[in-house]
Amino acid sequence: MENLVHEIIVTSYIRNLKAMKTILAKAKAHADTNKFEVNRFMDMKLAPDMFNFTKQIQIATDNAKGAVARLAAVEAPVFADTESTWEEITSRLDQTIAFISKFKAEDFKNWSEQKITFPWYPGKAINGKDYLTGFAIPNFYFHLTTAYDLLRQNGVQIGKQDFLGEINWINA
């Protein structure tokens, strides 16, 4: 089963994080064409009491490195959450990809028995299986999608293919 865990939280996450890098590049090109600073997107929100664009990327990447680290029972690198430029959030995606790329299927051998805890939920835990399926996966895609939706709403020319990234087509 660890092969499928690896396929999801390493292979697919890398594909979707790379897809988000392409989306960031398209947002930059859009800003250049329309003669505004691309960094203007960083503090935008879909609603006044939602997280801004930068935070959506921070949480998506925290989810990716956190899921991989927790299910392999290792420590995740800590990122400072101080990104203030488009280059810095692009680089955060790169650092996340670099960290999770190192993991192989066998690193997740005991994934389903891990007892996952969070500092902000004292006294509570989730087992590895429920963490992966009920928390990690929906949460990762939630924040990537919200980042996408925010740029899409603000005129960046992106579509579903940009979100999904490369699809491994074969002949029918």
Place this chain on the structure above:
Amino acid sequence: MENLVHEIIVTSYIRNLKAMKTILAKAKAHADTNKFEVNRFMDMKLAPDMFNFTKQIQIATDNAKGAVARLAAVEAPVFADTESTWEEITSRLDQTIAFISKFKAEDFKNWSEQKITFPWYPGKAINGKDYLTGFAIPNFYFHLTTAYDLLRQNGVQIGKQDFLGEINWINA
């Protein structure tokens, strides 16, 4: 491995579809409190050239029943895509839950070898593994999140817990 496939596309999808029903109920309560027709949400879009709210729910549910049917190599029920009331889109969530609830882990025994085709991609196919991880999962959560974001941006009082649904906490 079919246990994990079942856990994701049956157990988790049901949890997230039920969570979306709760979100629809909160949107209805919000509309009632603010004295407008909840159906007003149905044609709203995040951008003029994006799909409207109803279509986001239609695609999310198509993804759910489609993924389960394709990976179990059975036919999915066809829904007419004619929902015009809040009750009808709520009922579409119910019908999707009813269909996917019938599947057990052993129904997905040959999931990774399925050759998945789509009428709109003639001559092309994806194997079951790449379909699940690179298409079905990201796409399902993309449309659910976009539906959530749309209501959230328009004043419905919902948060991440509403999106995730019930978490199976254990003692730390």
